Amino acid sequence: MILITGGTGFIGSHTAVVLQQAGYDVLVIDNLHNSEREVISAIGQITGREPAFIEGDIRDVSLLAGLFKTHHIQAVMHFAGLKAVGESTQIPLTYYDNNIQGSITLLQAMRNAGVRTFVFSSSATVYGDPQRLPLTEDHPRSATNPYGYTKLVIEDILESLYRSEPGWKIARLRYFNPVGAHPSGLIGESPQGIPNNLMPFIAQVATGQRKQLNIFGNDYDTPDGTGVRDYIHVMDLAEGHKTALEYCNAQAQTLLTTNLGTGQGYSVLEMIQAYEQACGKPIAYQVAERRPGDIAACWADTTYAKQTLGWKADLGLKEMCQDGWRWASRDNTGQQKRGQDSFNTD
Ligand SMILES: NC(=O)c1ccc[n+]([C@@H]2O[C@H](COP(=O)([O-])OP(=O)(O)OC[C@H]3O[C@@H](n4cnc5c(N)ncnc54)[C@H](O)[C@@H]3O)[C@@H](O)[C@H]2O)c1
Numbered sequence: 001m002i003l004i005t006g007g008t009g010f011i012g013s014h015t016a017v018v019l020q021q022a023g024y025d026v027l028v029i030d031n032l033h034n035s036e037r038e039v040i041s042a043i044g045q046i047t048g049r050e051p052a053f054i055e056g057d058i059r060d061v062s063l064l065a066g067l068f069k070t071h072h073i074q075a076v077m078h079f080a081g082l083k084a085v086g087e088s089t090q091i092p093l094t095y096y097d098n099n100i101q102g103s104i105t106l107l108q109a110m111r112n113a114g115v116r117t118f119v120f121s122s123s124a125t126v127y128g129d130p131q132r133l134p135l136t137e138d139h140p141r142s143a144t145n146p147y148g149y150t151k152l153v154i155e156d157i158l159e160s161l162y163r164s165e166p167g168w169k170i171a172r173l174r175y176f177n178p179v180g181a182h183p184s185g186l187i188g189e190s191p192q193g194i195p196n197n198l199m200p201f202i203a204q205v206a207t208g209q210r211k212q213l214n215i216f217g218n219d220y221d222t223p224d225g226t227g228v229r230d231y232i233h234v235m236d237l238a239e240g241h242k243t244a245l246e247y248c249n250a251q252a253q254t255l256l257t258t259n260l261g262t263g264q265g266y267s268v269l270e271m272i273q274a275y276e277q278a279c280g281k282p283i284a285y286q287v288a289e290r291r292p293g294d295i296a297a298c299w300a301d302t303t304y305a306k307q308t309l310g311w312k313a314d315l316g317l318k319e320m321c322q323d324g325w326r327w328a329s330r331d332n333t334g335q336q337k338r339g340q341d342s343f344n345t346d
Contacts, residue, residue, distance in 0.1 A: 001025040001072050002245070005058050005106065006079030007051065008035035010189040011121065011178055014238040015077060016043050016051050017187070022242055026051035027071055029058065030080065034192065042186040058102040061109070068113035075117035075169075075245055076110055078103065081150070085125075085293075086196070088147035099150035100157075107161060117169040117248050119241060120158060123151050124176045124230070124261070124298060134301035137174070137257050144293055155257070162255040169248035176230035176261030176300050178237050180320040181327035188327030189234075198271055199231070199320070203328035206279045213283060215268050217290035222297050226268035230261040230299035233315035233323070243311040261300025262313040270317070278321035279329070 002019055006012040007028030013035075016026050020043070028040065028051050037055070044050030052071075056063045058080050067073075081099045082088065088095040103120075110118065127135050128142030143149040155172050162168045179199040181188030191200040194210075204210040218225040240260040248254055266274075272283050306312050 001027050001052075001074060003027050003029065003067070003071070003073045003076045004051075004079065005029050005076065006035075006081065006121075008032065008037065008039040008053075009079055010035075011175070011234060011237060012077070012079035013039050013043060013187045014182055014234045015079070015241045017046050017182060018235070018238040018242050019245075020047040020049065020051060027054070027067075027073065028052065029054045029056055029067065031055065031057040033082075035190065039187055046182060046184050046186055058106050059098070061105055064105065064109035065112065068109055068115065073113070073115050075119070075248070076106065076115065077119045077241060077245070078106060079121045081121065083147060084192075085145050085147045088150075089145050092146035095146045095150055099147075100153050103154045103157065107157070116167045117245070118158070119171045119173065119244050119248065120154065122155055122172045122174045122257075123148070124174050124259070124300065126151050126155065126174060127298070129295050130298055133297060134263060134299050135259065136301040137259060137304055159255060162253070167253050168255070169251055169253055170255050171244040171248055172255070172257040173240065173244055174257070174259050174300075175237060176232050176259065176298070178234045179231045180233040180235065180315070180323040182235065183319075183323050183326070185323075185326035185330050188324065198229075198268060199275075199324055200328075202272060202275045202283055203324060205283050205285075206275065206281055206325065207328055211284065213272070213285040214288040215285050216288050216294060218287045220290075220296040222267055224267050224269050227294060228265040228267045228297035228299065230263065230265050231271070231317070231320055232260065232262050232313050233320045235323075236260075236262075236313035236315050240305070240309070240311050240313075243309045247309050256308060258305045258308060259300040259302060260305060260311075260313075261302060263300050263302040265297055265299035266317060271321075274317045275321045275325065278318070278325045
């Protein structure tokens with residue numbers, strides 16, 4: 001059985017689908033801070049069986065000990081975490097406690113139970129402001145906000161753990177910009193309040209929830225002046241996790257660190273155009289000031305993931321927008337009741 005922390009969240013839920021469809025048994029733990037219990041039944045609808053679900057917090061030592069005792073867990077995929085960059089600058093202690101302490105508690109429970117296979121959601125944010133593109137895994141790391149710092153620290157903790165005793169099989173997966181949704185439209189991303197990530201914001205303009213999109217800066221040193229990012233379909237990302245798990249399982253021990261991206265950057269204007277085609281409506285936008293901390297462009301070098309995992313992203317911008325729109329345009333009013341604040345998410 002695979003334990004998925006944060007498994008009712010955006011990326012965890014899609015990974016649960018892929019794992020169940022590949023024949024794995026899945027146990028989800030989530031405190032529902034940023035997701036809904038209904039996601040479990042949606043996963044059941046897609047795959048034909050609901051994963052086991054525990055509502056709980058990864059910082060709960062006795063809950064975790066019990067969980068490892070009562071279930072035959074072979075590996076852990078660790079998605080649970082807070083991810084809003086702006087919020088992390090306002091409540092850093094909460095971020096350090098939830099993300100760093102949460103990871104330590106989880107790893108301690110694994111160690112006590114003799115479970116040593118761990119797949120971690122890291123982020124391209126660990127590269128800071130890119131010194132060169134595309135980003136290779138050996139690019140220097142840095143953090144400009146507490147959220148990013150939690151990823152750096154957890155990556156380092158995993159390295160220390162790997163070096164401290166034999167047998168750990170650890171994958172540190174650095175995601176670029178996950179977008180889209182499961183093609184069924186039954187699960188997807190449910191941003192809190194005003195989304196500052198591009199795709200959910202475009203979606204809310206398309207559904208009429210927001211009047212227009214702000215493009216933060218059109219004078220960057222990019223082909224059309226707007227920011228360029230490496231968007232990756234969440235289903236490709238989920239497949240990447242399955243491949244990373246299988247890679248770990250095949251090793252006696254490993255510390256794998258790899259990008260998961262497409263290697264292709266798209267500008268904000270290109271994203272808007274592709275989304276307009278998917279939803280069949282114009283997306284109103286205005287150009288606003290650059291946001292502090294935003295970088296001009298960022299995309300992955302995907303060579304290492306191809307070499308080690310034999311994995312590459314297959315889905316393009318069209319699928320990202322079509323699947324994202326199918327999810328966004330369904331009646332998901334229940335998804336919008338959470339959260340009031342507007343924060344930059346990773
Ligand atoms: N979405 C992105 O753009 C992106 C990019 C890079 C990395 N990541 C990382 O990937 C992971 C998953 O991201 P996501 O987009 O699916 O986020 P998400 O918020 O949709 O999912 C995270 C889930 O973890 C749960 N959670 C948070 N703290 C918890 C705790 N202490 N105990 C139990 N459950 C807890 C939340 O309720 C939520 O369901 C995060 O670690 C995030 O930092 C995300």
